[in-house]
Amino acid sequence: MRSLQSSSCLRYKEEEPKFRNDKKLGMFFNSQSENKQTNDNKNNNKDKKNKGKNENDDKVFTFDFKIGPPIKYFQIGVLIGSAAYIFYSLGQDDIDELTFQQFTSEYLSKNLVDRLIVVNGRTAIIELNQSGKAQFPHSHNQKLSFNIGSLEAFERSLKEAQDEFEIADAVRIPVIYTNEGSTGKMLINFIPTVLFLGAIYYMTRKASSMGGMGGPLGFGKSTAKKFNQETDVKIKFKDVAGMDEAKEEVMEFVKFLQNPEKYEKLGAKIPRGAILSGPPGTGKTLIAKATAGEAGVPFYSVSGSEFVEMFVGVGASRVRDLFKTARENAPSIVFVDEIDAIGKQRSKGNASGANDERETTLNQLLVEMDGFDTSDHVVVLAGTNRADILDRALLRPGRFDRHISIDNPALEGRKDIFKVHLKKIKLAEDIDKDLPGRLAALTPGFSGADIANVCNEAALIGARFNAPAVTLRHFELAIERVIGGIEKKSKLLNPEEQKIVAYHEAGHAICGWYLKHAYPLLKVSIIPRGQGALGYAQYLPPDQYLMNTFQLYDRMIMTLGGRVSEELHFASVTSGAHDDFKKVTSIAQSMVLKFGMSKAVGLVNYADSQSQDNLTKPFSDETNQTIDEEIKRIVNECYQKCKQLLIDHSKDVELVAQELLKKEFITREDMIRLLGKRPFPEVNDAFDKYLDGKDAFKNEKPANEKKDSE
Structure with missing residues (x-):
């Protein structure tokens, strides 16, 4: 969080917080500050003796004042509350409240009242004449007052009291009506509004620091993350296996951006974008990461859901800001993950208006990709596993020119994916030499994410049994767990159910x-x-x-x-x-x-x-x-x-x-x-290639393994 700086005596620095005040404060917060202060005083005395000048009035003491953000805001709140209370106290006069009977018997009957001032129709303030001030000298510093219920009852009671004391009409007490407001009360009533505005400011600053929206007016700024291929992304195309055709398609975009003259001299135009579609876990986001790692151009990654907010017009504004930034740094690549969040097919008519914000965002995206203001040398990649619900205007040539389908890998693709993930696992020395092919044959229909899960589960099972390395049995147990789930050993069936x-x-x-x-x-x-x-x-x-x-x-x-x-x-x-x-x-x-x-x-x-x-x-x-x-x-x-x-x-x-x-x-x-x-002969070629003549599963538990009981 950024530091808070104000014109008061509290000053916070981002690196080393300091507290500055006058010499008269005399506060020491830790021993290091005290030693530092002593050393500074000695150095200052030496300088004064050498220069012959007296600078005691200009001396500033420095103290270390390190506090956390919650304490800081609590202290600011206490400071505001104390100031408001002081203002409220200053606005209150010293008033002595009386009853109407005390007023009539002690002041009105003795002819000590000069006039009455009715404030806001609720309080009557008594002003004494010269005789009253002489008899009650404390009235100079203290106001006398009494509360009234209603103006009609007050006027009637005052008239009856003066009639009872036989006060002549010419000398009857004048009554003045006035409306006043208390500055202290006004400030007290204004405190909730100040706290509410402060809370909004704090939330916007917090959102700015986390999401990069740039302050309270930055909701419309793009939240896309820019990646540097040299430091941010370590994944390369060599780390992506099982999708050679998709890599070739995506790599062509990268080559076009790196060397556009090669294609433009033949009259070719750079494709606007490509849709990566396929089942979950097939590696759509992974190939986008590899593109960011391989490309020598700026790469912007954003999720489709980040364009949708509770504020109207934020999605379209973020789309404009994203493409503006991409154009300024062209050539560049923009990757929109889960584009179906904003790219669903627009309805024919929506009376409720519930999807207007999403459709406005989609319209802005269509304009940015292929409108009057085209984005030269800006390629848009998008990933989704629901390509069937996307709007047809989004899929036409000129916007997303390429539709790259990434399906679950076949046998050789699974084998290549296993080779990538097995590099990170410590395998037993006597394990099957053709382990990737064997595991690929045992995992038909598995996606890349499933294969990564199998390798990770095998390593976890090996660690659970305190094995020095991962064996084939561990992989077999991992495959069973991924396919059928964990064994429910606590779910005991009765003999009849088991039969x-x-x-x-x-x-x-x-x-x-x-x-x-x-x-x-x-x-x-x-x-x-x-x-x-x-x-x-x-x-x-x-x-x-x-x-x-x-x-x-x-x-x-x-x-x-x-x-x-x-x-x-x-x-x-x-x-x-x-x-x-x-x-x-x-x-x-x-x-x-x-x-x-x-x-x-x-x-x-x-x-x-x-x-x-x-x-x-x-x-x-x-x-x-x-x-x-x-x-x-x-x-x-x-x-x-x-x-x-x-x-x-x-x-x-x-x-x-x-x-x-x-x-x-x-x-x-x-x-x-x-x-x-x-x-009958087997219908699966993978079985004959990798499993024929071998045990598909080993039933015994390895003798050198002992399950961890801890």
């Missing part, structure tokens, strides 16, 4: 083992997990983008295996398959409404043809009935096939269930030992 869960998971495992298009099975467990699952089966899906009808059918059959196994082995089913039904229903609906895999419905897409603003169904009631019948038909066909498959392999279901009850989890190697090798 139901075992046969349920055995049904999934057998269906997956004997279906041609099923994913490779890695592990089946009946240990409760943190996400509410009493058991789970872990498979290894391939990086596949197209699925045919046979693959979808096999996937639904495998998902229904748990519920069908319960029907075949128990008198009643349970509620444990509700999540399986959700997945099966979603696949069947997509086949009918999206993929055109139903002959009765036809080659139509009803799922994506309905807009958010239109609440009506895009099909008739007859078509709706047909859709329901087709979804039920597909699910029933999968159910019948699943039931027949489990009946044919009932002995295998029993073997797997009993093994699960015995060990609580089994791996692929256990399945091969119990059932023999799977009759």
Whole structure:
């Protein structure tokens, strides 16, 4: 916080606070100041003797006065309160209050009153004549007064009292009415206003020091942070893996800004901006940080939510200030993270006006990017995971020319990301040489953030077991924790529930083992997990983008295996398959409404043809009935096939269930030992490349590890 400086006797410096006052103060706050004062006095006496001059009147003593900001403001408040009290006391006269009866009996009856002064219709001040002043000499320094209820009652009582004492009309006491205000009271009443203004000033200064808005009138200033590639950002493109195409697109912007003549001589214009879109955790912000580290130009980073404030017009003002600053330092790069906070599609009509501020900010952004006043050599990068809701005017060429989609990395991309994160982890010497590829094969569908979390969890698990280095077992436990959550060892199932869960998971495992298009099975467990699952089966899906009808059918059959196994082995089913039904229903609906895999419905897409603003169904009631019948038909066909498959392999279901009850989890190697090798080749190339012939999971705990009990 900046120092507070005023014209009073208190002066604060930002580096070394001092307190200056006259010699007569005689205060010492610490021993260091006292010694310093003594030394200064000796030096001053020597100078006086040498010069022969007397400078005692001009001597200034210096004291160290170090206090914290809360004490400083408390002292200022006490000073203001004391000054107000002094003013109030000075404004009050010494007044002796009487009753009306005392006034009439002691002063009016003895003819000692010269006149009465009624102040503000509530107080009557008595002024004595010469006889009264002689009889009451203290009245020179003390005023006599009494309170009155109402003017009518006072005038009537005064008239009756003078009639009673038979005072002639010519000498009756004159009454003067006047209105006065107390300076002290006025100052006291003004104190809350002063404190309120002081609080506002303090908040604006605090906001200025934290957000860089530049004082109470600086709300419209941009809050963007400027980065220096030499000192602020250490991340480079070599630290970003798994998104080579996106790096090439973004690097072209950097090269254009660093050497614009190379492109301009061919007639090319610099693109205005690029949208980085993709699922959460894929590295959109990370690639922007790397751009800031690689670019040799000023880089401004700001969040979309920082443009939206409770004050009207602040967002548009900040947009103008941001682009003004970027133009002044051109060539430059501006990165707007989570641009969907201000870039949502504008509504057709909004009677309430609730979004006017956001839409005004968006309009200003559109003008700044490609309006009359264009921003030459200023590139805008924006990140969002909701590109579908952005306004179309924002996405057109001339504003955001490039749309860079960053998806979850494929196998080789995950392998490269693991290589980056494994450099920071102390690995065991005898660990698998192709560890990045093995871990990449075990983590299909993981984003870059998930991979970073796996590596960090592995290191935490190794430290928890007091391991000297991180082993493969630690990574396997970390993957299980990220996928299924932490093991709920305190959630103990009774024997009946445990048996139901075992046969349920055995049904999934057998269906997956004997279906041609099923994913490779890695592990089946009946240990409760943190996400509410009493058991789970872990498979290894391939990086596949197209699925045919046979693959979808096999996937639904495998998902229904748990519920069908319960029907075949128990008198009643349970509620444990509700999540399986959700997945099966979603696949069947997509086949009918999206993929055109139903002959009765036809080659139509009803799922994506309905807009958010239109609440009506895009099909008739007859078509709706047909859709329901087709979804039920597909699910029933999968159910019948699943039931027949489990009946044919009932002995295998029993073997797997009993093994699960015995060990609580089994791996692929256990399945091969119990059932023999799977009759179909694996559909995942990563499995054959990195896991074929190896244990997917090691079940034993390393002998040299001992869990930390502290």
